[in-house]
Amino acid sequence: MEPPERYGRETTGFETAEKIILRWDSTVSEEAREKMIFEGDRCEVDRYLQAVDEIQRSMSSTTISNDDQTKVNSAIQIAMARLEDEFRNILLVHIHAFDIDSLLADLGSSSCSRTNSRRESSDFLEEDHLDQEETPTSTAASAALVRDGGGSGSGDVLKHIESSTSAVSSYRSTSSIREVDLIPEETIEDLRSIAERMIAAGYLRECIQVYGSVRKSAVDLNFKRLKVEKLSIGDIQRLEWDALETKIRRWIRAAKVCVRILFASEKRLCEQIFDGVGTAIDDACFMETVKGPAIQLFNFAEAISISRRSPEKLFKILDLHDALVELLPDIEVVFDSKSSDSIRVQAAEILSRLAEAARGILSEFENAVLREPSRVPVPGGTIHPLTRYSSDPSTPDMDFSDLEGKTPLELHLIWIIVILQFNLEGKSKHYKDTSLEHLFMMNNVHYIVQKVKGSPELREMIGDDYLKKMTGKFRQAATSYQRATWVKVLYCLRDEGLHVSGGFSSGVSKSALRERFKSFNAMFEEVHRTQATWLIPDSQLREELRISISEKLIPAYRSFLGRFRSHIESGKHPENYIKYSVEDLEISVLDFFEGYPVSQHLRRRSQ
Numbered sequence: 001m002e003p004p005e006r007y008g009r010e011t012t013g014f015e016t017a018e019k020i021i022l023r024w025d026s027t028v029s030e031e032a033r034e035k036m037i038f039e040g041d042r043c044e045v046d047r048y049l050q051a052v053d054e055i056q057r058s059m060s061s062t063t064i065s066n067d068d069q070t071k072v073n074s075a076i077q078i079a080m081a082r083l084e085d086e087f088r089n090i091l092l093v094h095i096h097a098f099d100i101d102s103l104l105a106d107l108g109s110s111s112c113s114r115t116n117s118r119r120e121s122s123d124f125l126e127e128d129h130l131d132q133e134e135t136p137t138s139t140a141a142s143a144a145l146v147r148d149g150g151g152s153g154s155g156d157v158l159k160h161i162e163s164s165t166s167a168v169s170s171y172r173s174t175s176s177i178r179e180v181d182l183i184p185e186e187t188i189e190d191l192r193s194i195a196e197r198m199i200a201a202g203y204l205r206e207c208i209q210v211y212g213s214v215r216k217s218a219v220d221l222n223f224k225r226l227k228v229e230k231l232s233i234g235d236i237q238r239l240e241w242d243a244l245e246t247k248i249r250r251w252i253r254a255a256k257v258c259v260r261i262l263f264a265s266e267k268r269l270c271e272q273i274f275d276g277v278g279t280a281i282d283d284a285c286f287m288e289t290v291k292g293p294a295i296q297l298f299n300f301a302e303a304i305s306i307s308r309r310s311p312e313k314l315f316k317i318l319d320l321h322d323a324l325v326e327l328l329p330d331i332e333v334v335f336d337s338k339s340s341d342s343i344r345v346q347a348a349e350i351l352s353r354l355a356e357a358a359r360g361i362l363s364e365f366e367n368a369v370l371r372e373p374s375r376v377p378v379p380g381g382t383i384h385p386l387t388r389y390s391s392d393p394s395t396p397d398m399d400f401s402d403l404e405g406k407t408p409l410e411l412h413l414i415w416i417i418v419i420l421q422f423n424l425e426g427k428s429k430h431y432k433d434t435s436l437e438h439l440f441m442m443n444n445v446h447y448i449v450q451k452v453k454g455s456p457e458l459r460e461m462i463g464d465d466y467l468k469k470m471t472g473k474f475r476q477a478a479t480s481y482q483r484a485t486w487v488k489v490l491y492c493l494r495d496e497g498l499h500v501s502g503g504f505s506s507g508v509s510k511s512a513l514r515e516r517f518k519s520f521n522a523m524f525e526e527v528h529r530t531q532a533t534w535l536i537p538d539s540q541l542r543e544e545l546r547i548s549i550s551e552k553l554i555p556a557y558r559s560f561l562g563r564f565r566s567h568i569e570s571g572k573h574p575e576n577y578i579k580y581s582v583e584d585l586e587i588s589v590l591d592f593f594e595g596y597p598v599s600q601h602l603r604r605r606s607q
Contacts, residue, residue, distance in 0.1 A: 017054035018071065020047060021079045038086050038190055045190070052079045052197050059201075080203045084210055087194045091214040094183045097225050103178070103261050177260050177330055179268045182218075191273045199278050208281070211273075212288025215266060219293045222262055226254035230296060236303035241312060244304075248316045251300050252323040258297055259327050263290050263334050283337045294335075294343050298350060305353035314361045315457040318409075321354040366416050410461045417448075435484040439534060439593075442477035446541055449474060478545055485527060486552060492520035493560040508567050517568065517577040520557075524580070528588050528598060535595035542593045550589050558582050 026032040037048050058072045183191070198207040227250050239247070267286050274282035301320055307313070328347060335343040424444050431437040449470045452458050459467065498516065500509045536542035561582065568574045580588075591598060 013054050014058045014068065014072065017051035017058075018075045020051035021055065021075045021082070024048060024082050025078050026082065026085065027078075032082075036086060036089050037082070038090055048082075049193060049197070052083070055079060056197070056201060076201055080198055080201055080206070083194045083198055084203070084206055087191065087198070087207065088210050088214060090187060090191055090194075091211065094187060095214070095218040095221060096182075098180075098222050098257070098262070100222075100225050100257065103180075103257055176256075177264045177333065180261060180265045182265050182269045188269075188272050192277070195273055195281075196277055199281065204278065204281065208285050208288050211270075211285045215269070215285075215289040216292065219262060219266065219290060223254075223258075223293060223296070226250075226257055228254050228258070228297060228300075231300065231303075233299055233303040233306075236300060237307050241310075245316055247300070248304065248320060251297075252319060255297060255301075255323060255327060258293075259330050259334060263294065264330075266290055267334055280337070280339070283339055287337075287339050291340075291343070295346070298343070298346050301350045301354070302346070305350050305357055307357075309357060309361050309364060311361060311365050314358060314365075315455065317354055317357050317361070319457075321351065321358060324351045324354065362412065366412075366419075407461075413458075413461065420448075421445075433530075435481050435531075436534065438477050438481035438484055439536070442474050442481060442541075443536060443538075445470060445474035445477060446538060450538070478548070481545075482548065482552070485531070486549065489520065489523045489527060490552065490556050492516055492523060493556045495563075498564070508564065510567055510571060513564055513567055514571075514577050517579075521577075521579045524585070524588075528591065532591040532594060532598045533596060534593050536593040546589050546592055549592070550586065553589070554582060554585060557585055 023029065024032045024037060038045055055072060055075050058068075059076060195207055195211075198204070229247075236244070236247075266289050270282040270286040270289070274285055301324065304313075304317065304320055324347060328351060331347045332344055424441065428437045428440045431440060449467065452462055452467055452470070493516075498508050498512050500507060500512075536545065557580070561578070565578065568577050
């Protein structure tokens with residue numbers, strides 16, 4: 001396209017400018033439809049912008065005729081439509097997905113975050129394994145309460161959670177914000193030059209809408225990379241807890257990137273393009289871009305904060321609370337304008353509700369342990385419903401010297417666990433059979449140990465030393481069970497009282513031996529009949545206890561049978577006394593702790 005002649009007078013200037021504008025009218029020119037001005041020669045860009053400026057000057061001229069005014073209005077509409085297309089195209093060309101891994105690494109190296117950012121980065125690097133792996137992190141409580149020295153009552157913990165919610169700005173600076181260049185500097189100048197002319201011509205609304213729609217698609221693209229899903233509050237609340245745990249871990253990592261990098265960088269870009277162009281236009285464009293995504297992001301945490309409370313959710317709720325405590329100063333910096341009040345208010349309200357949810361769970365948990373009233377023992381000595389409900393617990397019999405350095409939340413949990421143990425020990429006394437009393441305690445303490453081992457957060461808070469004490473507790477209960485049950489049975493297999501001596505002969509008293517076999521048979525049959533209906537739910541624990549029983553019972557019976565079988569078989573009706581072979585006992589032990597009667601075991605074996 002040829003350069004225009006220099007403008008001589010006002011009319012000539014307008015006519016020359018009009019020709020340039022019409023030459024790039026995509027509604028009538030095939031060439032204009034196929035090419036973009038800002039992708040071509042810079043001289044042509046300058047000519048077009050000068051033409052737009054000339055048209056705009058003509059609009060304010062007092063000497064222009066009515067006919068020329070119509071031409072000016074038509075030219076400005078064509079020019080603005082063209083600039084809008086150019087504006088959109090430049091923005092579209094510069095939509096890029098973030099390198100999430102490097103951004104997380106950057107946050108990890110520079111942020112004051114209390115969570116392990118290096119681990120967070122590796123979680124995104126290994127996203128395929130995210131659903132299978134549990135990432136142990138510092139819990140909200142251990143992070144936010146670490147400075148407190150004591151006080152194990154619920155009041156201390158709950159007050160501290162509340163104070164951490166109202167004084168978040170004291171935790172850390174906002175130096176964790178990391179703005180990145182979303183668009184090159186020279187391209188920003190082009191966007192700014194277009195925006196200035198569109199706004200000057202009264203096309204502010206169109207400019208904001210184009211900018212917001214394109215940049216929002218860039219934000220959405222990065223949301224997908226961060227795996228921030230578009231779920232309603234109802235969708236989130238209907239998810240199974242296992243799936244929700246994974247999403248909570250992912251959300252915490254994504255929220256840090258969104259607030260500290262993505263939203264902060266979008267805000268900076270708006271300032272670079274629109275600052276000074278008009279009153280608060282940069283803020284209007286920023287909110288047009290990120291308000292929807294920000295609400296989508298925080299709706300997840302809001303859904304968790306108002307979901308049904310249960311003990312297993314405590315640590316993840318505290319993790320969310322801790323993450324928002326960290327992020328709130330950054331949220332206040334990024335969303336600092338009046339038009340973004342709603343985002344700041346939503347984040348603060350979610351933080352308050354998460355704290356309230358944590359307080360409620362702790363209180364309900366404590367009340368459930370303190371006030372569980374049942375006196376009826378659970379059948380078979382299996383795990384009490386109270387223990388299953390209190391699935392975050394640990395162990396009693398606290399040596400208070402072990403509590404030094406514990407945070408209020410850790411002390412509170414241990415306090416609840418101590419009460420739980422005492423409650424369980426009280427319930428164990430309702431069993432008339434001492435052996436079943438010990439089996440009940442073994443089952444329940446073992447269940448608690450397994451729950452602690454399965455929760456990285458809880459294990460960290462309780463500590464491995466205390467975990468060893470808990471393990472010793474259920475093993476001691478197993479030993480007590482064996483003594484209560486099998487000492488009497490094995491006592492039948494002793495030699496004492498079987499040998500007789502006289503003046504002319506010595507040997508074995510067959511009558512005493514027959515009574516001994518009869519006593520053993522009766523005792524073993526009763527134990528077998530009874531304890532086959534008892535239940536050890538954990539298969540590994542069940543097998544371990546059976547092996548321990550066999551290691552004591554089978555060698556003792558084999559030895560006794562080997563020494564005295566001949567004395568019985570030489571008499572009448574030996575089958576009345578030797579009812580079991582060694583193999584019979586081995587098979588019978590396998591029936592123990594399955595939770596159903598011997599008759600069903602026999603039927604199962606016959607089949």
